[in-house]
Every structure is written in structure tokens, then in C-alpha cells.
Amino acid sequence: MASPVEVRGKDPLEILRRVFGYDEFRGSQREIIDQVVGGGDALVLMPTGGGKSLCYQIPALVRDGVAVVISPLIALMQDQVDALHAVGVRAGFLNSTLDLDIRRMVEAEFRAGEIDLLYLAPEALGSPGTVRLLESGKIALFAIDEAHCVAQWGHDFRPDYLALSMLHERWPDVPRIALTATATTATHEEIATRLDLKDARHFVASFDRPNIQYRIVSKREPRRQLLDLLRTEHAGDAGIVYCLSRASVEKTAEFLVQNGIAALPYHAGLDAGVRAGNQKRFLREDGLIMVATIAFGMGIDKPDVRFVAHLDLPKSVEGYYQETGRAGRDGLPSTAWLAYGLQDVVQQRKLIEGSEGDQAHRRNLAGHLDAMLALCETVECRRGQLLAYFGQAQVEKCGNCDTCLEPPESWDGTIAAQKLLSTVLRLKRERNQKFGAGQSIDILLGRQNEKVVQHGHDSLTVFGIGTELSEAQWRGVVRQLLAQGLLAVEGDYGTLVLTDASAEVLGRQRTVMMRREPERPAAGRTPKQKADRSPAQDLDPEATKLFERLRAWRAATAKEQGVPAYVVFHDATLRQIAADAPTSLAELGRVSGVGENKLAKYGQSILELLTG
Template identity: 60%
Template sequence: MTSPQQILEHTFGYTEFRGPQRQVIDTLMSGRDALVLMPTGGGKSLCYQIPALARPGCGVVVSPLIALMQDQVEALQAAGVRAAFLNSSLPFDEAQNIETALLHGELDLLYLAPERLLQPRTLGLLQRVELSLFAIDEAHCVSQWGHDFRADYLQLNCLHEQFPRVPRIALTATADQRTREEIARRLDLEGAEHFVSSFDRPNIQYRIAQKNNPRRQLLQFLRDEQQDNAGIVYCLSRSKVENTADWLRQQGFNALPYHAGLPADVRADHQRRFLREDGVIVVATIAFGMGIDKPDVRFVAHLDLPKSVEAYYQETGRAGRDGEASTTLLLYGLEDVVKLGQMAAGSEGSEEHKRQERNRLNAMLGLCEITSCRRQALLRYFAEELPQPCGNCDTCLQPPQTWDGTQAAAKLLSCVYRTGQRFGAAHVIDVLRGSENEKVRKFGHDKVSTYGIGTEYTANEWRAVVRQLVVRGYLEVEGEFQNLRLTEACRPLLRGEESVELRTLPPSAKASRGESRSGAAAADIDPADEPLWQALRACRKQLAEDKGVPPYVIFHDATLRGMVAAKPQSREALLAVSGIGDSKLEKFGDAFLAVLRDFAPASTL
């Protein structure tokens, strides 16, 4: 088969291309280069896998993570594709066998880490074989402005120099205009055709809330909406990852920690369990998940603020790759703002780099504090306009209340000034609320004019005021002790020339629509068909265990749902279900037909 359409139908089991897939494939088929921005779950992999099969030679895929390579190669092999990977996890003799297969023209796709590809020995090996294309996956790793920077990616421009006749495709799910330009420049892809799909993931519900006992907030979210679902909980530090995973296990959840400080075999085992077992929650730093192909992640929760909108989009994008309804929850507080600001200020980058990092952090804070549709703001960051509010984010589902915070802001700013602009938020709030603690008396702040003028608000409400004034630029946080200082921007407000609307602290509440669900309900299965649905899932799980692969490598949930809807009773009818190609029909068809026939009405047999 050399036709892309034939390969799509018979190898991958789909009848139609999505979005710009066909145009990207045609570009590579004609020997031209491409730069592709497509959201997670949008079908980026087919953009290079199909032309690699259709063109003569072997396609080489540059991939940043061993786990990602293994995921994709397992899925390709299940579809009957001659695919392999070369990385440090392989024994010497197995690596030798793969190299021999490459030299003999017995591979269609070979996955390599950038550091492996750049070795002179590997480049020499590739010079000896016919190559169909180079695919550079997770291409945002080339950008020093990005959140997953990998130094090895900077040297990949050598592919253009050493293999000038081999078409190249760079792919990423996340890149603002600056990052796109850097990808094109560093990879010598200025002449490539650019394909930018919509960044919108309408199946994901975005929720962002201020921290107010975050463990209680997370627990309510999991118990009310995500029972038995697979998901990821992101934390900023390794210690918080460990503590949160331990606490979730105590609450009865199957939670596993994942961070770079764990032994490699432990990380690999936890990732394997996440991919292959049902209902596992991984608590992780951002070291986890880049490019993970698990399609049925139903939620992503952040217990700390991501450092940029790109990072937030990339990490939340790991939910709902199968297109099913999924939910993201971000909990943030002033301490996150301070910590990330200090990290940016203390980095080894240039002053320009630090300024850009601060700008990115401010954009992330802006997304948190807005009172309008979050999806519109998120897409606008990537230069895409959504004409109407989405109806599937927290600010659309439960429009936030605002209040005239002018007087409260003036009180707080005055108190910061009266206490010398050298104390943190907690102390300033104590003074405002008339606390009689020792520290207030020690510094004589029970004598200042702002002492006790803020008793109408709780400490939690004052913290929300502080956070919003920091985000809006009226206050800044400085030094090791996170001291509050006034900025020039606060002068008009203090002089009564400006007013400010602040977001009201919302009561904790469940979303009124779009809630994530578990089991058959999540897949919109008729209750009468639930026994068949569960039997098909059990069949898939057994086959996956027998072959040592994740269940989704056998079939995605969407394919099982297609079986439930069509109830095929023959191989020909089963082949018509989306996601079933020739190879999978041959390997797995009889097992699933047996289940389907067990549940078929007697009149159809």
C-alpha cells in the first residue's frame, strides 16, 4: 500500500482525515518540509506515520522521552507496522538486531532520542540507508523560551545539512508566536509550510480556584466527580509530590508519586501502572507526562501554579486525548506567585530571559484572575479568537461575582505604607484586623492609623485582596521574607482617582454542567448496554495483559463504544467500526466477536 488513504483505512482503521492532516501528508509526500502545531489528541502522529509508510525508506522520529517511544512503537506494532526504537533501555544485542533490520530495509519507522541521533555513529548508520522523512516530535523543546527546553534539540539543524533531500516535519501542541519563530529558525525550517490548527480542546472543562484548604478542595473534586477515574495531580516540588501521594492513598485512592528524584526503575514501574491499570492517579512534578499517549486521562489537577500559559496548556492537554469529557482543576495562591517570581528572578538566564519569564508568569496570573470566559482568554494567548464564550469553563458555568474593592484596596495599600513596606501579607492582614499578637505589638503597629480598620473582612478575604492587587500591579513582593511594597501604579487609586473591581471569593461548589463521570456513564452508554460495555472492557484488559501492553494499544474507548452501538456479528461488520484496521482485526477480532455474540439477541444469530 502506497496510498495515504489506503494506509489510513487498512492500517489505522479510520475512513477520513481530520483537520489539516491530509495537507500535511501531501506536503511530505512531495518532499517538502512542514511545521505543524496541532492540539494534543488532534492526530499529529498520523501526519508523519502515514507518509513514512507511503514513501520509500524508513522514517526517523526524534522523540524526547523513552516512555513516549515505547508507547508509540507498541501501538504501531499492534497495527502491523514495522516499528522500533533505539535508546539506552535496550540491551546491546537487541540494539544490534534493530540496527541490522534498519540496514536490511526491514523497518518503516525508527524512534530515536535526540542525543542518540546526534552521535556520529548513528548519523553514519543513517547515511547508509534510504530514509523517507525525519519527524521532530515535541518540537517546542528546541525553544529556550519554552517550558520543556532540551539542549540536544538545538543541534538538530544538522539534519538539514547532512540529509538535504530528506523532508522534515516538526510537530508540537504548544507554541506561541515567539516559540514558533524560534523552532523554525533553529531547525532551519524557515522555508517549511506552516500548519496551525485550532488550539481549542472543547471536551476539556477548565476550572481555576483560589486556594482555600487545597487538600479539602482536591478531595471534594475527586470524591464527587472523579471516583475510579485515571488522572494526574501536578505539584511544584518533589516533597509535595511524595506527601500528596501518601495522603491520597490514606484517603483510599490508588495514587503513585513520580518525580526525577525517584530511582529510574520506580519511575518506570509507576508509569507502567498508570498506563495499564484502571483508576490510577499519578502525583507528579512536570517531569511526568510529556507526550504520554494514554487517551483516557479524565482529569488533571494542579496544586501549584504553572509558570506559564504554555505549561498550563501542555499539562492540562494530557486530559481527554480520546475526545471524551474531561476536567482540569487549578488551585493557586499568593505563595505560588511569590515562589515562581523568585525562581524567575534567580535563574541563570539573561535579563531579557528573566523579563520574558516574568511576563509569562503575569499572563498565567491574568488567566487565573479574569472574570470572563477562560477558554476565550486561553485561545487569545495563542492568537486565536473564540467568537462566543465557551459555556464549559467555571466562569461560564458559574459567573464569578465581583465587588467594588476600591475602599478595601486603599485600606490595604495604606497599611502596607504605614508598616514600612517591609512586612509580608500575613503581618499586614494582622494589623488591618486588629490582631493583638506579639509581633504586632513588638513593632508598635497597634499604634498606626490603619490598625483594626479591616475587621469587616476575614483573613482569607484579605489574602484574596492582596493576591489580586499583586496580579494587577498595585503591589509587588520582594525579598526572602516576601515583603509587600507599593508600586507607582497604586497612586491614582490612593488619591481616589481610580476604582477597582475585585473578584469575590466563591463558595466551593460542584460544576453545574459538564461534570466528569466514571464507568459507562462517561462513555454515554445506554444502561441496558452496560453489561456488554463492561464485558468488552474486560476482554480488552485480558488481551492487553497477555501481550504486556496498555489497554488502549488494543483499542481506544471510542472503538469499544462503536462496537456497543453497532453490535457487529461478523468480521466484515467489525472492520467497519472506526479504529479497527486489517492487522487489529486479524489479531483481536475473533475475541471481541465472541463477546459481542454472547450478548446478541437470539434472533440475530
């Protein structure tokens, strides 16, 4: 495939404008590109949607040879290559999905230097045939995408990534750029060490995604709460719903479909063909919702995902940030929503207790969970806590998270904690019994139900001493005691047990501050929080009509070409076209995201649509 836009050796800014249709670089993009173009190595930490791919795609067009991109995303390579073809960049991929004839054609293009980028899976580098192929051509650079996969303590560890240090050993003069969106300081250091990038120049962009509104709600009826969110704020929007188990994925997708919302399931237990088909539909159709386990999502380039919802507690802040970062890659307003409850804490603690690995491994998992619980329970700015986890300070409150929009109160829960811990203590000391949270709460509320009476718990001195709080409030107390390490769970039934720190509370040596959830109407959010989250927000009625017509044209065009809609144009580009209403190709070419190739390909059709 010949590139219609000849840019080899041109200035990076000229390539940005002519090929990709953007007027200026963002953040540290130009510095990163200059580092790689000049032959230097780079380690880049940049949030999802921050423009990481341009940091290796533009050097690939400046330097001689073919850029080799190492990516774990076999299922998405075709879409990545299609997106490059759409802007006139020659690209190909080699993975197990190709038949022999196409593989040979791509290999021949690589040897002849007739492509600009070649995508490979990391495991391919373990094949002598792949290494021989790379030695037979001229390599412009190596790009290692999703570099956090090398971190053994991370949430997406891929053993094949450990072998990527061989790139520097075998091709010492070829620059390498490693990129990731999720890395704490420890993960950052591990990437540098394992990929032999200690001497590389490191670029750490702000992890903040100000267009994403972070909200964590108390779990009541999570599927009903999700349905309310979709109906009131995200009707017709594309989004991702994460669930912990395969069964929950299936039930949630079915629930949404039964309530008139287009949703598809995705988990490792599905037939591979069904899974691939569902992912393809999600990427290529507007307004679909993917209900998935965390097996889905890494590298998803769909820019118009308007929300990411979690119906279960993520295991770590890194995982949560990576998953929520799939919303709003186009920079338009988006929502990260999590429903969180007592059972989530119990379940995650049990999973850690029963996990494989040594005590150090379990301590590491517990540390990740503690940080996630701290994010859920904070009374401070949610975004500030999230950024602090990645080592970045935030001076002011963000004004776009639930704790800023409707600040929760904190209250002195020491007496409540003492009552709950005393109940657990007396069950163990006086009856040699251990129960889950429900039994302790029933005892505190003075409920003479069958289970309480059967075990004689109505004769305990703590029976009925907790009527000042409701059952929901007591469940919040248990949840927060678990989160603070003042209570623990053990065994298959999640029974409550005291910890070493419990004695400090019972001995009146420690104050326990707790978060009080703000009162919310049953139907959903308060008017104070309500906001228009649609891509067409702020457009006048006429521009909104144009935007919808452009989306319909884009959907038909994408379907005809067999590519995802965003490969044609992003929502943000269509939004600007609708707002500016250009009347000539020259005016249309000045819209962000309209490069020379797309202008030549689609320009006349868009102008006809605007004047029709």
C-alpha cells in the first residue's frame, strides 16, 4: 500500500499536521519524539488518551527503516493497522491470526522497507524465525507498548515481556521507547530495570484525566443503580461495565438487554469466536455496552467510551486507573462509576487469604487492596487521592469527583466500633463461635430472629445495644473497620475475627473516624451533581442536529469499509465540524483531526452533508 502523504524525513510538526491533522503537540510529546528521532531511548508514562502512540508513530515516519511495535494486543492489531492506513501510513502486523500467504506478504514488505510500522506480539520474539526476519530488514526503532506488563507485582503481568531486554542486546544501536499509562514509582523502576532502560530518558506526564468524573457509591442494588446511571446520564452511549466473575458478567448483560439496553458479555469462558465477535462489534458499532471481566480492555483504542462502571471492587488502584482510563480518550466528559459495599471487602480479603504464593506475595496483594479501600473511603478529593497514589501532588480540589461535588461528612465512630468489636469478642470468648457480619448486626439491633434465638445470642450483654444505627449504617461500620485493618475475615464463610489493632480500640487507646455517606434520593444523583455528559453538550440545536447527522454518516461509512467508527473520525472531530460548519475543503482541513489523507477521502462527502 503506497502512502498518499509522502513525509519521510520531514519535520515532526509537519507530519503531525499533514498526516494526523493536529496543529500542535501536547505536553511532552515533542520532547519524546525528538529524543527517539535522535536515536535515544525513552521510557514514557502518560495517561490513557494522552497521545502515547504518536510518540512512536511520528518517529517511525521520520527515521529510516521500519518501526517495530511490541504489543500484547493481538485481537486489536488489525484495528490499529486500519487506523494508520486511514491517515495514509503504511503498517502491517504479524500474529497467529494471519494465513501463510498474508504473512509472507507482510514479511516481504518489511524486508523491502515498504511499510512504516510492523506490530508484533511479545511472544513472537521467542521465535528464531521472527528474529531472523528482523535481522533481514532495517529497523527504525522498537516501541514497547503496555510496558507495565513487565512488572511482576503488577495487574497485567506478561512473562513474555521479561525477554524484551534482548532487543538492546541484539540491536544496541536501535532506539527503544517503552510506554505505559499505569505505573507507580515502584512499577516505573521495575520497568526500567527489567527492560534495561536505566540510561533512557524518562518522561512522566501528569496522570490526571480532568474530563473523567470519578464517583464511588454505596452498593444497594448494583444492577438497578447501574441501570439508573445509564438511563439518566448515558442513554445511547458506549461504555464498559466490569464485573468480578463470569457469572456476574452474563447476568448483568442479560439484565441490561431485558431492560432495553444493547449490551454484550465478554469473559475468558466464552467461545473464542463469540468473544472476538463481541469485541469487534463493540469497537465498530456506536452505543454498545460491553459487560466484562478484566480480561477485556487493555489497549482498547475506542475514543468515545463515555463511561466505565465497576460493579465489584477492583483489586488495586493501578488496575482501577487502567480500567477507568478507557473512558473519554477523546477528552470529552466521561464518567468512572463504582458501586462498593461490605461484601466486596470480605470477598477480596478472602481471595488474598486463599491466593497462591508466599506470605510476601499476600502482603503485596493486601497492600494493593488497602490503597483501593483508602480511595473508596476517603472524605477528601477523590482525584487528589488517586493522583497521590502515583506520586503526584494536587494543590486544589478538582471539582469533578463525587467528594468535591457533594462532600461527605466524617464522624467519630469509636463507640460504634467498640460495640461491634465487643460483639465479635463475646461470641468468641463466651460461646467459642465465629459468625459473619449479619449475625453481629442482628445482635446489636436486638433482633430475636431464629438464628439469634437458636444460639442464645439474645442473652449476650451486647444484645440490642446498637439500635442508634440502622442495618445499612452498621454494615458501613463493618466495612470501614475491615478497610482500616481493625477487623478481619477468615475461612470460606467470611467470619469476622479481631486483629491485633482491635485491642487499641477496645482499650480506648485509639479513635476511629468514619465516613458518613451523604443522603441521596433513591432514584439516583442529586440535581447538584447532574450534568450533561453527552459529546454534543454546549452545541446549539442546529449544530447538535449536524453532529447527529455526521455520526450517522460516519457509522455508514465505517460499516462499508469494515473498520471501527473512530477510524473514520473521532467524536471530538465531528463535534468541531458541527460547531464550525465549514463551507470549503480549506476550512474543513483546519479542523483538528482532519489530516490530508482524510480530507481527500471524506472532505467532499462531509461538505455535501453539511449543505444538504
